[in-house]
Amino acid sequence: MERRTGRDLGLNVRMTAALILLAVLYLPLPIGIVLFGRGWTGSWLLSIGSLAALFVFVCFLPAISERITLASARARVVGEQEEPELDALVQRLAGMADMPAPRIAVADTDVPNSFAAGRSPRDAVVVVTRGLRARLSPQELEAVLAHELTHIVNRDAFVMTLVGAPAMLGRRIFTWLADLPARVEWPAKVIVILAFLYCFFVLLLVWVLYAVATALIMTISRYREYVADRGAALLTGAPEQLQSALQRLTSEMPLIPREDLRAVAGVSALFIVPAEAPAGALEIDPQRMFSSHPPLERRLERLSDLARELGRSVRAAPEEKRRTESHGGPNPRALIAFFCAALYWCFVGSLWLGGGDPFQAAWPMALAWIGGVVLAIQAAGRASAGASGMGFAVGALALLVGPWVLTIAGVFVLFLLGSAGVFG
Numbered sequence: 001m002e003r004r005t006g007r008d009l010g011l012n013v014r015m016t017a018a019l020i021l022l023a024v025l026y027l028p029l030p031i032g033i034v035l036f037g038r039g040w041t042g043s044w045l046l047s048i049g050s051l052a053a054l055f056v057f058v059c060f061l062p063a064i065s066e067r068i069t070l071a072s073a074r075a076r077v078v079g080e081q082e083e084p085e086l087d088a089l090v091q092r093l094a095g096m097a098d099m100p101a102p103r104i105a106v107a108d109t110d111v112p113n114s115f116a117a118g119r120s121p122r123d124a125v126v127v128v129t130r131g132l133r134a135r136l137s138p139q140e141l142e143a144v145l146a147h148e149l150t151h152i153v154n155r156d157a158f159v160m161t162l163v164g165a166p167a168m169l170g171r172r173i174f175t176w177l178a179d180l181p182a183r184v185e186w187p188a189k190v191i192v193i194l195a196f197l198y199c200f201f202v203l204l205l206v207w208v209l210y211a212v213a214t215a216l217i218m219t220i221s222r223y224r225e226y227v228a229d230r231g232a233a234l235l236t237g238a239p240e241q242l243q244s245a246l247q248r249l250t251s252e253m254p255l256i257p258r259e260d261l262r263a264v265a266g267v268s269a270l271f272i273v274p275a276e277a278p279a280g281a282l283e284i285d286p287q288r289m290f291s292s293h294p295p296l297e298r299r300l301e302r303l304s305d306l307a308r309e310l311g312r313s314v315r316a317a318p319e320e321k322r323r324t325e326s327h328g329g330p331n332p333r334a335l336i337a338f339f340c341a342a343l344y345w346c347f348v349g350s351l352w353l354g355g356g357d358p359f360q361a362a363w364p365m366a367l368a369w370i371g372g373v374v375l376a377i378q379a380a381g382r383a384s385a386g387a388s389g390m391g392f393a394v395g396a397l398a399l400l401v402g403p404w405v406l407t408i409a410g411v412f413v414l415f416l417l418g419s420a421g422v423f424g
Contacts (some may be wrong), residue, residue, distance in 0.1 A: 008154065008227045014220040015159045021216055021373075022163055024404055062119040062158070065165035069117045072168045072266040075107035075127045082106075086133075090126060090145060097149050097235055102126050109263065111256050112136070112249050115270035116148040116157035124152040129264075135252055140245035143236055147272055150231030156224045160270055163216050168266045170210030208370055214269075215377040221269045221292045229299055230306060239307040243300055249273045250296050268292060334379035334389025337396035340372030344400060372400045 057064075070076070080087040086104055094101035102116070102124040112131035118124030126148045136144065151157040233239035250273050253261075261275050268275045269292035347365045376396035383390035 011154060011156060011220065011224055011227050014223055015156055018159060018163050018216050018220050021377075021401065022166075024401060061165075062162060065161045066117055066119055066125070068165045068168050069161050069267060069270070070105060070125070070127070072172070073105075073107045073115070073127055073264055074109060075105040077103050077105045077125060086128065089142060090149075093142065093146055093149055093235065097146075097153060099149065099153055102149070102152055104128065106130065107264070109260055110134075111260050111264050111275050112252050113264070113271040113273060113275055114144055114148055115267060115272065116151040117161040117270065118152065118158055119161075120158055121152055121155055124157060126152075131252075131256070132249070135248060136245055139238065139241045140248065143232055143238065143242035144245050144272060146232035146235045147228045147242060150228040150235065151224065153231065154224070154227060156220060156227075159220065160217065160224070163213070163220075164267075164269060167210060167213035167217055167269075170213055171266050174207060174210050211374060212370065215374045217269045218292060218377055222294045225272075225294055225299065226302060229303055233303060233306050233310075237310065239303045239310065243303045243307075246273060246296060246299060331379050331383055331387040331389035331393075333375045334383065334392035334396070337372050337376035337379055338392040338399075340368045340375065341396040341399040344368040344372060369400055372396050376400070 091101050100122050105125050105127040107129045109129050110131040112135045114128045114132050116126050232242050274293045376393045379389050379393035
């Protein structure tokens with residue numbers, strides 16, 4: 001399939017950036033484990049053993065991420081005997097794409113959607129919901145499955161599974177904690193509220209980690225849909241079928257009960273169309289702060305252009321909506337992110353030049369850094385969908401993340417040189 005569509009440089013850059021950000025943001029975890037083990041036991045041997053155990057965990061992280069993803073979607077892997085028609089269709093599309101046939105999982109939900117996940121392109125899984133099969137024609141279902149196979153070929157399904165697992169796990173933990181006061185009765189409710197106040201900073205840290213993990217997903221979730229749409233249209237040779245499927249799924253989504261949408265909200269960024277429930281008690285959910293998918297009109301417009309190239313009929317959104325989306329729009333998050341980056345370096349410069357207590361500036365610096373990174377990633381996603389401000393978004397990320405990446409790389413190089421006896 002790569003020979004048909006070619007490798008997309010923009011998608012590869014975004015996937016690399018997401019994996020680098022994942023490593024940078026979660027690298028303090030193993031360092032903290034080693035320091036904690038050293039301080040608690042007084043032995044470097046035990047602390048290094050803890051790090052070795054963490055390394056084993058990281059090796060199994062892709063498999064764990066896949067299990068978390070399937071559990072979040074409430075999907076189970078099925079065999080050829082259970083779904084012979086679906087298996088035959090996937091086998092045929094995989095043969096056309098010159099790729100190994102992925103496993104098939106079925107989610108028993110009325111939400112009409114699908115997504116691809118997996119540990120590697122050779123060990124992937126395509127998830128199809130019961131609601132999707134009930135609403136699409138065979139031709140539309142084929143187009144949707146071709147879209148998911150393109151995610152596997154481009155390897156963004158693997159990256160999204162790995163990067164998205166912390167966000168899915170964080171969402172389940174944070175949702176459980178946020179809904180806990182509503183589930184208990186008096187007088188236990190008073191105890192829970194007091195515990196919330198006592199553990200406020202722990203809850204805030206959980207929320208920040210969840211928000212950052214969600215922002216990492218958004219670095220590639222919007223752009224990758226364009227690439228998969230194009231790949232599906234070229235694979236099937238019928239862009240109008242994917243257009244019809246996208247329009248049908250989007251129009252059906254508001255009719256789905258709120259409880260069903262909330263049950264699969266954790267994997268909404270992986271779906272072919274977003275499955276967002278109406279706002280409920282969890283108003284500060286980071287997944288509501290970010291747009292995980294490009295606008296439908298924009299996707300239909302690109303498919304219409306491709307259909308004209310292929311000489312196919314065009315089914316697109318009304319011309320007025322397409323014209324509105326094609327011009328993009330303002331992107332104030334980019335300027336705010338750049339302001340946060342400048343504010344962060346003002347704090348750093350004032351501490352370096354004027355001295356002062358670094359602990360007093362720790363919270364403002366941390367908030368400026370986290371806010372700048374989150375807003376810059378979101379602004380870059382909006383810019384990739386047609387809005388302005390890409391330069392400010394990239395500049396903010398370079399100012400905030402670049403020095404940390406260089407520092408970590410420099411420390412690693414010095415460690416290798418020291419181990420080799422260069423300084424010795």
